[in-house]
Amino acid sequence: xxxxxxxxxxxxxxxxxxxxxxxxxxxNLKIADGAYCCFIGPSGCGKTTILRMIAGHEDPTAGEIVxxxxxxxxxxxxxxxxxxxxxxxxxxxxxxxxxxxxFALRVRGQSKTDRLRAADAMIEKVRLTQFADRLPAQLxxxxxxxxxxxxxxxxxxxxxxxxxxxxxxxxxxxxxxxxELRRMQQELGITFIHVTHTQLEAIALADLVVVMEQGKIKxxxxxxxxxxxxxxxxxxxxxxxxxxxxxxxxxxxxASFTLAQAAPSGIEVPLQARPSVSVGxxxxxxxxxxxxxxxRPGRDLPPGYTTSxxxxxxxxxxxxxxxxxxxxxxxxxxxxxxxxEKTFFADPFTVGDVVMATWATGSALPLA
Amino acid sequence: xxxxxSPSSSPNSSPAxxxxxxxxxxxxxxxxxxxxxxxPILVVLAASFFATDGFGGLTPGxxxxxxxxxxxxxxxxxxxxxxxxxxxLTWVFTLIIGFFVAYFLVFHVRNQLLAIGxxxxxxxxxxxxxxxxMISWIPLLxxxxxxxxxxxxxxxxxxxxxxxxxxDLAVVIAYVHQLTIFMIVPIFNSMARIDKKLIExxxxxxxxxxxxxxxxxxxxxxxxxALGTIFVVSIVMGDFFVVKVMSGGGSASVVSAFYEDVGVxxxxxxxxxxxxxxxxxxxxxxxxxxxxxxRQEIAR
Numbered sequence: 221x222x223x224x225x226x227x228x229x230x231x232x233x234x235x236x237x238x239x240x241x242x243x244x245x246x247x248n249l250k251i252a253d254g255a256y257c258c259f260i261g262p263s264g265c266g267k268t269t270i271l272r273m274i275a276g277h278e279d280p281t282a283g284e285i286v287x288x289x290x291x292x293x294x295x296x297x298x299x300x301x302x303x304x305x306x307x308x309x310x311x312x313x314x315x316x317x318x319x320x321x322x323f324a325l326r327v328r329g330q331s332k333t334d335r336l337r338a339a340d341a342m343i344e345k346v347r348l349t350q351f352a353d354r355l356p357a358q359l360x361x362x363x364x365x366x367x368x369x370x371x372x373x374x375x376x377x378x379x380x381x382x383x384x385x386x387x388x389x390x391x392x393x394x395x396x397x398x399x400e401l402r403r404m405q406q407e408l409g410i411t412f413i414h415v416t417h418t419q420l421e422a423i424a425l426a427d428l429v430v431v432m433e434q435g436k437i438k439x440x441x442x443x444x445x446x447x448x449x450x451x452x453x454x455x456x457x458x459x460x461x462x463x464x465x466x467x468x469x470x471x472x473x474x475a476s477f478t479l480a481q482a483a484p485s486g487i488e489v490p491l492q493a494r495p496s497v498s499v500g501x502x503x504x505x506x507x508x509x510x511x512x513x514x515x516r517p518g519r520d521l522p523p524g525y526t527t528s529x530x531x532x533x534x535x536x537x538x539x540x541x542x543x544x545x546x547x548x549x550x551x552x553x554x555x556x557x558x559x560x561e562k563t564f565f566a567d568p569f570t571v572g573d574v575v576m577a578t579w580a581t582g583s584a585l586p587l588a
Numbered sequence: 589x590x591x592x593x594s595p596s597s598s599p600n601s602s603p604a605x606x607x608x609x610x611x612x613x614x615x616x617x618x619x620x621x622x623x624x625x626x627x628p629i630l631v632v633l634a635a636s637f638f639a640t641d642g643f644g645g646l647t648p649g650x651x652x653x654x655x656x657x658x659x660x661x662x663x664x665x666x667x668x669x670x671x672x673x674x675x676x677l678t679w680v681f682t683l684i685i686g687f688f689v690a691y692f693l694v695f696h697v698r699n700q701l702l703a704i705g706x707x708x709x710x711x712x713x714x715x716x717x718x719x720x721x722m723i724s725w726i727p728l729l730x731x732x733x734x735x736x737x738x739x740x741x742x743x744x745x746x747x748x749x750x751x752x753x754x755x756d757l758a759v760v761i762a763y764v765h766q767l768t769i770f771m772i773v774p775i776f777n778s779m780a781r782i783d784k785k786l787i788e789x790x791x792x793x794x795x796x797x798x799x800x801x802x803x804x805x806x807x808x809x810x811x812x813x814a815l816g817t818i819f820v821v822s823i824v825m826g827d828f829f830v831v832k833v834m835s836g837g838g839s840a841s842v843v844s845a846f847y848e849d850v851g852v853x854x855x856x857x858x859x860x861x862x863x864x865x866x867x868x869x870x871x872x873x874x875x876x877x878x879x880x881x882x883r884q885e886i887a888r
């Protein structure tokens with residue numbers, strides 16, 4: 221067909237089901253052609269509604285949805301050339317794998333031989349050849365997922381929309397199917413939009429991670445940006461891996477400022493992207509859990525480590541390649557250090573020990 | 589089979605005990621079925637082989653006379669043809685109406701409360717007796733009924749239509765009126781269990797409304813259609829009252845014939861006809877069950 225571009229632009233998209241509250245509230249976003257984009261957020265944040273609006277199963281209350289340069293609001297899914305893979309797959313239970321996959325071609329009026337040939341080629345692509353004549357109920361979860369993927373992909377859509385595609389699978393299979401999704405996306409070379417509430421899934425797969433809360437986009441960017449440089453407390457807490465601390469600015473010194481804390485020295489924070497702060501402001505900062513080192517009181521801090529906060533060890537969890545040490549460093553927030561396994565066991569702590577939680581100045585990130 | 593112990597084979601329940609429990613589970617059904625179904629059928633079956641003195645007296649024995657008589661009579665074939673005609677017509681109309689009413693309730697009424705309300709509305713006619721429902725057609729269809737008067741007043745016809753009441757048309761109308769609910773209920777039930785996501789997935793694939801009905805809804809409502817068909821077919825084939833009242837005595841059915849036999853004390857022929865009808869119905873029902881695996885569909 222004429223336009224194979226699968227770039228998407230959402231402009232001021234709003235959706236309200238009751239006319240009072242906006243489930244999706246003024247979303248603006250650009251997704252490049254051929255990108256793997258993950259929408260992530262807690263349930264009820266509007267991510268599935270956005271997906272359904274892009275798919276054409278829901279109309280936006282306001283705003284434009286542009287695919288390949290064309291406003292698609294009001295068009296049927298077929299005219300948009302999108303395809304959706306439903307949560308829990310929605311396979312037709314009375315049709316075999318082959319018939320399920322050929323369904324879209326059948327309703328498009330393709331001849332039986334043509335559509336079965338196309339379906340068989342697709343079945344081979346998702347490695348289900350030996351299951352082609354089975355009914356969905358006779359397949360495992362992972363196989364059903366592959367049928368759903370094949371059924372969506374057979375129409376050669378320019379955008380494939382996946383609604384929590386891995387949530388029905390167990391942990392091991394999820395990791396395996398995650399790779400399969402990525403492989404299919406690269407093989408098909410089309411835009412994938414994937415809705416999930418698992419941050420690991422999002423950062424493992426996506427070129428573009430979109431973090432949502434209450435109908436609004438909190439942050440959108442490359443996986444590493446969103447994970448390592450969260451904009452605010454919400455994104456930092458949701459993506460995980462960060463300790464969030466708050467306090468008042470005690471003094472501002474050029475490119476950095478000092479945050480008042482229980483520690484005698486305070487916490488020195490580089491300004492980085494944050495425009496400016498003034499004394500007395502309440503500021504949130506984030507410190508990556510794997511940037512925190514634990515030192516016994518009285519020992520020397522590693523070079524460059526200026527901040528050190530006295531803490532008590534609350535709990536210890538062994539995680540394999542690292543050890544998760546929970547501390548009472550800050551009164552109201554959780555504070556955790558991920559200590560590499562070998563470092564930890566060279567001088568193991570026990571619950572109740574007093575330690576200094578310390579990190580390099582550059583590790584502290586001011587949040588909006 | 590899994591080697592792991594299932595809850596039913598816990599150590600203190602021996603196979604004999606499990607067996608007893610099984611019998612206890614089915615006993616209420618057995619207590620109802622044996623006196624009210626199995627025993628009467630056996631009585632009828634026995635009577636069909638007895639001889640009669642022609643005045644209602646039965647001579648126990650074994651003779652096939654009644655069957656020969658029934659099967660040799662040209663009337664039997666005519667009656668079966670008439671009954672099958674009513675059955676097929678009623679089935680077609682109840683199926684069409686029942687399917688679309690159920691389809692509307694399940695897929696077009698968004699508000700579930702409203703759907704249940706409308707569903708209950710379908711049962712309103714059943715709050716009065718069968719006889720009153722039939723009689724209530726008379727002022728509508730009769731010679732001086734509303735329809736005839738309206739058509740006369742509009743000048744469409746110049747003489748009242750006779751076919752409206754006391755005719756085969758009236759019989760079919762009365763049957764459809766009475767039995768559509770038996771189609772609506774099972775079809776509604778099987779349609780309601782279709783996951784709405786499937787419809788959405790079909791739309792996503794580009795299916796039209798007609799495609800969805802043809803490829804998704806109808807195949808997935810098969811069990812409901814089959815159940816409704818069994819209800820309607822067995823009720824129409826086993827009925828004589830509607831035929832008698834609505835045809836004004838002009839038409840007959842299989843059952844009305846053996847009702848007449850009973851009236852003139854010909855019990856063995858009546859019993860033989862009844863056994864024959866039962867066999868025909870069993871054949872029809874098993875044919876339906878063979879086409880649609882109801883048990884599997886219901887377990888879905």
